[in-house]
Amino acid sequence: MTGIDLLKVVVWPVTIAGGAIVVSIAAMLIFRGAIQRFLDRADRWKLWKLGISGRPAAQAVEKMPREAALCIIYQNSSSPSVRTYEANIDLFLSNQKIQAAEDQHAALRRMLATAGVMLTFEQAASTMYQSQFQLLVMLSGTAGVQETNLTPVYEVAVRQFPELFTGYSMHGWLGYLEFKELIVRKSGFVSITDTGREFLAWLASTGRRIGPNG
Numbered sequence: 001m002t003g004i005d006l007l008k009v010v011v012w013p014v015t016i017a018g019g020a021i022v023v024s025i026a027a028m029l030i031f032r033g034a035i036q037r038f039l040d041r042a043d044r045w046k047l048w049k050l051g052i053s054g055r056p057a058a059q060a061v062e063k064m065p066r067e068a069a070l071c072i073i074y075q076n077s078s079s080p081s082v083r084t085y086e087a088n089i090d091l092f093l094s095n096q097k098i099q100a101a102e103d104q105h106a107a108l109r110r111m112l113a114t115a116g117v118m119l120t121f122e123q124a125a126s127t128m129y130q131s132q133f134q135l136l137v138m139l140s141g142t143a144g145v146q147e148t149n150l151t152p153v154y155e156v157a158v159r160q161f162p163e164l165f166t167g168y169s170m171h172g173w174l175g176y177l178e179f180k181e182l183i184v185r186k187s188g189f190v191s192i193t194d195t196g197r198e199f200l201a202w203l204a205s206t207g208r209r210i211g212p213n214g
Contacts, residue, residue: 089108093107117198120180121199121202121203121208122208124180124182124199125203125208125209125210125211126211127211127212128176128177128210128211128212129157129161129164129173129210129212129213129214130157130210130212130213130214131153131154131156131157131173131214132173132176132177132214133210134153135150135153135177135183136177136182136183136192136196136199136200137200138153139183139190139191139192139196140192140196140197140200142191143191144189144190144191145189145190145191146188146189146190147174147185147188147189147190148188150170150174150190151170154170154173157173157214160213161213161214164212164213164214165214174190177196180195181193181195181196182195182196182199183196
């Protein structure tokens with residue numbers, strides 16, 4: 001099997017025995033800490049651009065040297081368990097006859113990208129309010145909704161959980177979903193993105209529950 005052949009099967013959700021599951025990849029375990037730190041850094045940058053965070057760009061985005069990614073991986077992610085998984089990845093590539101450097105690169109890039117998406121979805125599911133999830137479901141059945149028409153949805157959540165929405169404006173409520181790239185706001189309309197639809201499909205296939213009320 002070549003790297004290109006592998007890319008045809010390393011996708012998620014994957015249906016096995018009639019049930020949808022999310023692919024569990026060894027690369028996710030190896031690079032979890034590095035990926036999460038990168039995603040957190042990217043989130044701070046997007047928050048700053050949306051005006052949700054008051055921190056200046058110099059604080060929101062850290063300048064990193066060229067070797068930073070390797071430093072993160074090798075200095076902060078080294079342990080006996082990690083090295084065991086590295087050996088397992090080497091064995092997997094060997095068993096699948098993925099030997100050419102470009103094929104290995106393509107396969108590992110797909111694995112790492114999949115792991116990054118999974119971590120992003122896990123983070124969103126853990127921190128998203130129920131009302132934001134309900135909004136995504138509602139938007140999934142439309143081509144877009146005028147933003148002013150979403151005010152009643154927001155106000156219902158505010159009335160139900162006033163303590164959670166103190167200082168949390170509708171702009172921030174929608175902004176959270178936007179910086180997670182689950183929705184897009186343009187010309188007064190709000191619509192769900194392809195990532196948002198994929199997030200909902202991931203929730204359905206894994207049975208993952210949304211975190212806090214609100």
